[in-house]
Amino acid sequence: MSGLNDLLHAIKTAADDGEETILATVVKVEGSAYRRPGARMLIPLHGRTVGTVSGGCLEQDLAKKAWWLTDSGEPVVRRYSTGATEDEDDEHSSLTFGLGCNGTVFVMLERLRAKTPSPAIDLLHRVRDSQQPAAMATVIATSRNASARVGDRVLSDTDGGLRNPPLNSAIREDLHKTLREKKSSLRLYTDARGEVEVFFEYVAPPPRLVIFGAGHDAQPLVRMAKLLNWHVSVVDSRSHYARPERFPQADAVIFANLDNPFDLQPLINDAAVAVMTHSYRQDRHWLGQLLHGAPAYLGQLGPKERxxxxxxxxxxxxxxxxxxxxxxxxxxxxxxxxxxxxxxxxAVLNQRNGGMLKHRSRPIHSVDLLVSQALAHQQAGVGV
Structure with missing residues (x-):
């Protein structure tokens, strides 16, 4: 969710000003691509875009054409190829960039109206504010007579959904699976009326970083983590160090007297934690408590012998x-x-070893599998 705060802020600002915007979301990738499904960019009618959906090769075309592509008011999916050559006989040749990346990117464009609620944006707000994950199913392609439309959504944390009960039920079951597996995917559903392709997005809250130690070397760590859109807390027992003005970008700066301990577990569980106070007494105090917790990452600064x-x-x-x-x-x-x-x-949070990519034998990004599911009326017990 890198850049989520900037994106949501831009959407809110536009809505407060009564301005309509267009949200571009990568919903499918085939082959190699710079950004993965779930990457978003906001396209205002005037002014600069916010966010990215590629390495910089698609943004200009999207910003130029998004408004007339969505002139009907309905969401549309735009297909881009980054193959090495262009074929003038290809029906999609106008969307081929000839970059040699050998990938195809599908971007959904949808209008955000100032006074019309957006379930997708509301979900992103809830995930960010609650620090709890969610999942979102978005219809990205359908047959001509299918029972759903491009842009239809089902959300894991709210009621409602599609008008087709069997399809809606199957999607909700797969939403639960998406939350359990913590992984986005594509799924293809088939019933008597045609096919419906759905992008299941696992929406994780921003990673949390807790820094024990408010020294000068913690300041660049806070700044860099915020560039990645991480939620950052700084803790120190020295009041002259634990001051918000020293860490203006931090989400929380906590003064914690060592003689008045507090429960660290809600703060550190599932977070990346760094101990770097440069005080032996403080390090011993915090590390002694942290070793009893369940952080996703725990690191101690300083020489191995110390x-x-x-x-x-x-x-x-x-x-x-x-x-x-x-x-x-x-x-x-x-x-x-x-x-x-x-x-x-x-690297640890992403379950990687931190080595050089040139030595990696497997693909950099995991392959999104397309899963076919038949929704026959005999199985569902309801006509579809």
Whole structure:
């Protein structure tokens, strides 16, 4: 959800001003592409776009043509090919960019009206504000006589949905599966009236980073994490360090006196956590509590020998503790150290090893599988 805050802010600003905008969303990718399904861009009638749906090759064409493509008011899906050659006899030749990326990107365009609620935007707000995941099913293609339309949606956290009860029921079941597996996918449903292709999007809240230590080297780490749209909290027991004005981009700056402990678990569970106070007493205090928690990533800054002495004093150890924290990138400036730490956190959260991509034998991105499901009226018990 990189750039989500900027996107939602731009949508709200336009709505407050009574202006209509167009939301462009990547809903399907075949082959190689810079952005994956779920990437979004806002296209205003006047002014600059917000967000990206590619590496910069599709945005200009979308901004130029989105308004007349959606002139009917209905959502449409635009197909772009980034193949190496153009075929003038191809019905889609006008959408071929000849970039040599050998991928096809499908982008859905839909108008956002100032006074008309958007279920998709409302869901994005709820996920961001509640820090709880959700799932969204969006119809992206249909047969001529199908029982759904492009742009129809079913959301995991609200009632309602499609008018076709068997199809709606099947989609809701797959929404639950999307939440369980925490993975977006494409599915094709077939009934007596035709085919309906649906993009199931797993909408995760922004990753959370909790930094124990409000020193100078924490400042670039906060800034870099916010560039990735992470939710960032800074904790320190020194009141002259734990000040919001030192970390204007942080979501929370917490002064925590060591003599008045508080329950850390809601703050750290499933979050990336960095201990970097440069105070042996503070590090020992925080690390002793953190080792009893369930963070998604836990790292300790400093030499290996120092951390091992901390663990010995605490009387605990954990194979999941990352120390020294960070990837071996070289450089000793605070910004270099922050980059090293954040890169390791991102690799762990994404279940990667942080190695060079040129040594990766598997595809960079996982392949989105197309799953066919038959919704025959005999199975559903209801005519479709």
């Amino acid at each position: 951390t091992e002495r901390l663990l010995a004093d605490i009387g605990l150890s954990s194979p999941a503790l990352h120390y020294p924290m960070g990837l071996d990138l070289g450089g000793d400036a605070p910004e270099s150290v922050a980059l090293s730490m954040l890169a390791e956190m991102a």
